[in-house]
Amino acid sequence: MxxxxxxxxxxxxxxxxxxxxxxxxxxxxxxxxxxxxxxxxxxxxxxxxxxxxxxxxxxxxxxxxxxxxxxxxxxxxxxxxxxxxxxxxxxxxxxxxxxxxxxxxxxxxxxxxxxxxxxxxxxxxxxxxxxxxxxxxxxxxxxxxxxxxxxxxxxxxxxxxxxxxxxxxxxxxxxxxxxxxxxxxxxxxxxxxxxxxxxxxxxxxxxxxxxxxxxxxxxxxxxxxxxxxxxxxxxxxxxxxxxxxxxxxxxxxxxxxxxxxxxxxxxxxxxxxxxxxxxxxxxxxxxxxxxxxxxxxxxxxxxxxxxxxxxxxxxxxxxxxxxxxxxxxxxxxxxxxxxxxxxxxxxxxxxxxxxxxxxxxxxxxxxxxxxxxxxxxxxxxGAVYATRPVAPYHEGDYYYTRSKDSKTVNVFHIVEGDSYKQPTEFTFNVPENFKIKDMSILGHKGKLKWTQKENQIVVKNPSTKLNYATVIQLKSK
The missing domain is CATH 3.20.20.80 (Glycosidases)
Structure with a gap:
């Protein structure tokens, strides 16, 4: 066979x-x-x-x-x-x-x-x-x-x-x-x-x-x-x-x-x-x-x-x-x-x-x-364990996971190369029908400035120095 x-x-x-x-x-x-x-x-x-x-x-x-x-x-x-x-x-x-x-x-x-x-x-x-x-x-x-x-x-x-x-x-x-x-x-x-x-x-x-x-x-x-x-x-x-x-x-x-x-x-x-x-x-x-x-x-x-x-x-x-x-x-x-x-x-x-x-x-x-x-x-x-994949999975420099109850989406930003450099703005698409109630960058304590147009999110980088990758965590309504 x-x-x-x-x-x-x-x-x-x-x-x-x-x-x-x-x-x-x-x-x-x-x-x-x-x-x-x-x-x-x-x-x-x-x-x-x-x-x-x-x-x-x-x-x-x-x-x-x-x-x-x-x-x-x-x-x-x-x-x-x-x-x-x-x-x-x-x-x-x-x-x-x-x-x-x-x-x-x-x-x-x-x-x-x-x-x-x-x-x-x-x-x-x-x-x-x-x-x-x-x-x-x-x-x-x-x-x-x-x-x-x-x-x-x-x-x-x-x-x-x-x-x-x-x-x-x-x-x-x-x-x-x-x-x-x-x-x-x-x-x-x-x-x-x-x-x-x-x-x-x-x-x-x-x-x-x-x-x-x-x-x-x-x-x-x-x-x-x-x-x-x-x-x-x-x-x-x-x-x-x-x-x-x-x-x-x-x-x-x-x-x-x-x-x-x-x-x-x-x-x-x-x-x-x-x-x-x-x-x-x-x-x-x-x-x-x-x-x-x-x-x-x-x-x-x-x-x-x-x-x-x-x-x-x-x-x-x-x-x-x-x-x-x-x-x-x-x-x-x-x-x-x-x-x-x-x-x-x-x-x-x-x-x-x-x-x-x-x-x-x-x-x-x-x-x-x-x-x-x-x-x-x-x-x-909090963005790694007990998570599952969620569409769009991977777009450009962004990778996605979700909590098992789908109330949280984690967006990982990485940059290929020897060192990690954060952009001045993070621009990514949110999963379909996901209504954002709250948003945070893990490792940053302050509030974020962000905008949404249809499914696209733009987050202003708060200039918190992070190593290797940035994780933006979205909470649903």
Missing amino acids: KLKTLIPTLALLWVGQHSFGQAHNVSSGYQKPTDPLVIENLEQWQDMKFGLFMHWGTYSQWGIVESWSLCPEDEGWTQRKPEHGKNYYDYVKNYENLQKTFNPTDFDPKKWADATKAAGMKYVVFTTKHHDGFAMFDTKESDYKVTSSNTPFSKNPKANITKEIFNSFRNDGFKIGAYFSKPDWHTDFYWWNYFPPKDRNVNYDPQKHPERWEKFKNYTYNQLNELTSEYGKVDILWLDGGWVRPFKTIDQSVDWQRTIKVEQDIDMDRIGNMARKNQPGIIVVDRTVPGKWENYVTPEQAIPEHTLDIPWESCITMGNSFSYVPNDQYKPTKKIVETLIKIIARGGNYLMNIAPGPNGDYDQAAYDRLKELASWIQINQ
Whole structure:
């Protein structure tokens, strides 16, 4: 079955380096959940608007892209450094031996939770296991994990990193999301050592070796059962690696999906029903696999150019990389604010990735951005959270949101470029049939001088110095 895109010519505005991991079309196969608890959780999540993504694993010690250098098909953009191995097999061995030196002694999740909460983030999605198969939690299914005696950090009281992160962020009021890779390139149940790996997919035919594939299904099920039953309340199960999917769901218009040559049905009904039993109301995000287990869609390093009428989230890096890279170039705070505005004006959430380093902390530049974000959010939060898109959505330098009761409209003014310069007058159109009772500029305490002619509003700039963007808030009669 060939899938259609949500909009026949869906356009994406790329905001970061091209994402080779799982760039994809937004599918038309979205199915609205029917479980009342899931619907309620999804509504709350849509109100939150701004979340924290964290890619972290042993790979941070080499300062390389997460997992992908293990994948033969992607050597072109994840070239292996000679000092890490003279050939592929040496490289894999040395990569896996990073477990034996992983010791992030500066790890302090409360520091992260406090800084990101102040910056306006409301939920966190943490990489409990990426494609390389290294578990950042205390799984019973494998010894390739952070709590193994093979890992120096296992002696630390905070060794179960996932548990510590979940508890710290939950205590700060965050919704908790568990990223989990369905493919696992470490286990012999997925990349069987009888065959060499050729690409990101399983390296044997599951229909020819059903017993081995059944072991992989159970392995995956058991790890997800651990995450959803032993780590407190989990609100989001964020499943990556969409090439592990029923063969019939492949979209031949997507390059990476055309590389899937064999059936990789992992039985999402079994997984999803177990997760919902363990965590009633949990949002399940089976990325790029349309149907009842993709509760919201996830453009990567990109923003749809138009509003979407289904729940969605753009996952975008603060730097250039999802994983820690020394001297990464972090986006200016102005760019981050503009990205947030564009996303919420189109009805989405912004999941911003910050990658911890091998020492267990963020770069100082990330904390600097978060502190600057905090000052802007403190003033403008009333226009960000619990809002929805409203026509005309975006006109020129102006972007719009509304309160859920439609009694308030927020008009964001941004200017592309290195610095934000306010005009002497703000000129924009008001939504149809919206009767203005009151108007204010967030961060300005005085009254405004403004005029209206039909739907066009002209507001005299009160000369209040504002950073990154101006928010004009309109209250209806």
